[in-house]
Amino acid sequence: MRGLLDRITGGEVLAGDGAMGTLLMEHGLEPGQCPESFNLERPEVLREVARRYLEAGADIVQTNTFGATPVKLARYGLEDRADEINAQAVQAVRDAVGPRAAYVSGSCGPCGSLLAPYGEADPDVVREAFSRQVRALVGAGVDMLCIETMTDLAEARLAVEAARSVSSSVPLAVTMTFDPTPNGFFTIMGTSIEQAVSGLTDSGADIIGSNCGNGIEKMVEIAGDLRRRSALPLLIQSNAGLPELVGGRVVYPETPERLAEGCERLLDLGVNIIGGCCGTTPEHIAAMRRVVDEGL
Amino acid sequence: MKLLEELAQSLERGDSQAAADSTRGAIELGLPAQRILDDGLIAGMAVVGRRFKAHEIFLPDVLLAAKAMYAGLALLKPLMIEQAVATQGKVVIGTVQGDLHDIGKNLVGIMLEGAGFEVLDLGTDVAPETFVDTAVREGARIIGLSALLTTTMPVMRKVVEAVEKRGLRPEIRVIVGGAPLSAAYAAEIGASAYCFDGISAVETVREMLGVER
Numbered sequence: 037m038r039g040l041l042d043r044i045t046g047g048e049v050l051a052g053d054g055a056m057g058t059l060l061m062e063h064g065l066e067p068g069q070c071p072e073s074f075n076l077e078r079p080e081v082l083r084e085v086a087r088r089y090l091e092a093g094a095d096i097v098q099t100n101t102f103g104a105t106p107v108k109l110a111r112y113g114l115e116d117r118a119d120e121i122n123a124q125a126v127q128a129v130r131d132a133v134g135p136r137a138a139y140v141s142g143s144c145g146p147c148g149s150l151l152a153p154y155g156e157a158d159p160d161v162v163r164e165a166f167s168r169q170v171r172a173l174v175g176a177g178v179d180m181l182c183i184e185t186m187t188d189l190a191e192a193r194l195a196v197e198a199a200r201s202v203s204s205s206v207p208l209a210v211t212m213t214f215d216p217t218p219n220g221f222f223t224i225m226g227t228s229i230e231q232a233v234s235g236l237t238d239s240g241a242d243i244i245g246s247n248c249g250n251g252i253e254k255m256v257e258i259a260g261d262l263r264r265r266s267a268l269p270l271l272i273q274s275n276a277g278l279p280e281l282v283g284g285r286v287v288y289p290e291t292p293e294r295l296a297e298g299c300e301r302l303l304d305l306g307v308n309i310i311g312g313c314c315g316t317t318p319e320h321i322a323a324m325r326r327v328v329d330e331g332l
Numbered sequence: 333m334k335l336l337e338e339l340a341q342s343l344e345r346g347d348s349q350a351a352a353d354s355t356r357g358a359i360e361l362g363l364p365a366q367r368i369l370d371d372g373l374i375a376g377m378a379v380v381g382r383r384f385k386a387h388e389i390f391l392p393d394v395l396l397a398a399k400a401m402y403a404g405l406a407l408l409k410p411l412m413i414e415q416a417v418a419t420q421g422k423v424v425i426g427t428v429q430g431d432l433h434d435i436g437k438n439l440v441g442i443m444l445e446g447a448g449f450e451v452l453d454l455g456t457d458v459a460p461e462t463f464v465d466t467a468v469r470e471g472a473r474i475i476g477l478s479a480l481l482t483t484t485m486p487v488m489r490k491v492v493e494a495v496e497k498r499g500l501r502p503e504i505r506v507i508v509g510g511a512p513l514s515a516a517y518a519a520e521i522g523a524s525a526y527c528f529d530g531i532s533a534v535e536t537v538r539e540m541l542g543v544e545r
Contacts, residue, residue: 067483068430068457111432150435154395217387224435226390279482279512284520286482286512 040096040139040180041207041242044269044308051325052141052273052311053089053097054318060085060100070112072104075124082125086132092318093325095138096309098182099125101173102145105165107157111148122172130177141209142173144183144195151190154225159194166198180207182271185248187213187223189235196239209243209271209309210236214250214258221258229258233265245271248313251278251290252298259305269308274298276315288315292323299327335361336371339404343376344383346396348403355404365411369448373404377446381531391435398442405445419450421541422472424463426454428487433480436510440476443530449537460490467504474537476527479510489521496522507536 044050060071063081074081086097104122106115114121122142129140147165149157170181181199186192192210199208212232214221221229236244244266246258255274262270277290295312302310310328312320335358342350358368380397383389411417423444427437434456441451452470454462463475475495479485492506505524508517518526524540527533537543 061483066430067481067487148432150395153399154392219387222387222390224391226392281514281517281520284486286485 039207041269044243049303049307049328049331050095050139050309051093051321051328052271052309053086053094054092054312054316054321055276055314056085056098056100056102058315058317059088070103070109070114072100072102072109072121072125073112073114075100075104075121075128076117079124079128082128083132086129088318089321090132090136090138092322094311094321096141096180096311097129097133097138098141098143099129099173099178100143101125101169102143102184103148105144105147105162105169107147107149107162107165108145118168119172122169123176126173126176126178139179140177142170142178142181144169144173144181144199145185146187146191151188151194159190162191163194163198166195167202170199170202174203174206178206180209183208183210183241184273185213186210187227188225189223189227189231193235193239196236196241200240207242208240209245210239210241211245211247211271211273212236213248214246216250216254216257221261229261230265233262237266237268241268243269243271243309245273245307245309247271247273248275251275252295256298256301256305259302259307263305263307270306271309271311272302272307273311273313274316275313276317276320279315290315292317292320295320296323296327299324300331303327303331333363333371336363336368336375339368339372340376340379343373343397343400343404344379346393346400348396348400351400352403352407355407359407359411365408365415365417368404368408369412369417373401373408374446374448377401377443381443381446381534385529385531391439394439394442398446401442401446420448420543421474421537422450422452422470423474423476423537424452424454424467424470424472425476425478426458426463427456427478427480428484428491429457429459430487431479431481431484432456433478436480437476437478439530440478440509440527440533443534444476444537447534447538449534460487460494463491464494464498464500464504468498468500473504474540475504475506476533476537477506477508477523479508479513482512485510485512485517486521488523492522505540507533507540509533
């Protein structure tokens with residue numbers, strides 16, 4: 037199978053997967069339960085989720101390891117099982133991929149505590165936590181890493197540093213979450229798109245981008261801003277809108293068709309990997325996949 | 333007064349050392365605790381809150397300002413007790429059961445304390461009964477609930493029900509906030525108010541407790 041970076045720099049657009057949490061909840065994940073506990077107890081659910089996204093046309097499927105740094109797992113008393121939790125997640129997706137030409141992406145989310153001096157987290161401890169997670173993911177054979185939903189550039193850079201200390205060659209994507217303000221897009225920690233581009237490029241990320249926090253309309257704006265400032269490959273994973281309550285149930289309002297329309301604009305902007313975040317389903321991914329295929 | 337202006341400005345800069353120094357200076361000058369609180373700490377946090385709401389500054393700035401505020405408040409507390417400075421009222425806050433997110437809840441706590449309220453912060457993953465028990469024990473008339481997850485948001489209803497079941501309505505009111513929430517949701521679960529952010533939480537609590545500004 038050709039390398040992922042070769043394919044995207046050669047002009048191919050790849051499809052990512054969609055939301056994980058929603059599907060885990062369909063399989064019984066309870067509020068307050070550690071989502072990564074499924075990696076130990078119910079790997080068959082992870083295989084099923086991966087299979088659904090692969091059948092929808094995803095070229096890249098993420099591991100269920102968003103919260104699997106030892107720092108975050110410690111909230112559930114699972115820090116000692118971090119290696120196993122990360123490795124099992126990779127294995128489950130790998131099993132689902134089988135002989136398909138699809139990639140396994142190791143998801144690394146924020147450690148869950150703010151870095152000093154704003155919060156209590158010690159940067160050295162956080163760097164070590166990411167190193168341990170990445171070592172387990174790379175050791176289990178991921179094809180790429182995706183450091184995602186970052187809002188603090190310093191934490192994102194720590195994660196990249198940690199990842200690079202483990203592997204200098206694994207393709208590395210870093211995506212941040214921006215909010216619209218009257219003065220442009222900023223993360224909650226105050227990182228602008230301009231700062232994100234320069235900070236992430238410096239740090240040695242191969243792919244940069246944005247995920248979560250917005251529906252497709254705003255994501256297209258963010259992608260445009262990223263593209264104006266960077267020639268690096270871009271990864272965009274939009275939410276299916278922002279959650280709304282309909283009759284007491286939480287609903288993400290944007291339909292597969294709506295995301296597919298946005299997907300056309302992302303293609304026009306030269307986005308290289310397009311997937312979904314919160315509220316997106318295999319149906320959303322299938323609809324975007326069709327747009328990507330038509331664009332070829 | 334210049335010293336109190338400096339105190340307020342040290343909060344805006346997030347300078348804990350300067351905040352402590354100015355507070356100590358003001359106490360040594362013999363200024364009343366109420367005045368140091370109002371014209372120094374509360375005045376400084378009011379500016380910080382306004383600038384945050386206007387997106388001129390961001391979360392890290394507010395967190396550093398809060399550290400500076402607490403540095404001053406720690407020195408002022410003994411004097412406030414000695415001079416029997418009344419707080420604006422007590423508010424119990426926390427993130428609901430099953431939810432470990434605390435940034436928004438902490439911001440609300442900072443803004444409330446910065447506005448002169450006494451805040452009893454129960455932390456994250458708080459059981460419905462704990463909110464109610466604490467409010468009753470401490471004589472707080474407002475419970476503020478936070479949730480970031482769409483999956484934990486429904487737990488808010490259980491707190492409202494616990495207040496009702498114990499016949500504590502309307503003496504104890506439940507206000508709610510968090511990224512996935514809305515005024516419509518607050519109304520649906522029977523909460524007394526939805527607060528979009530820390531500043532609107534302060535306004536809501538002031539109104540409910542009849543505090544004048």
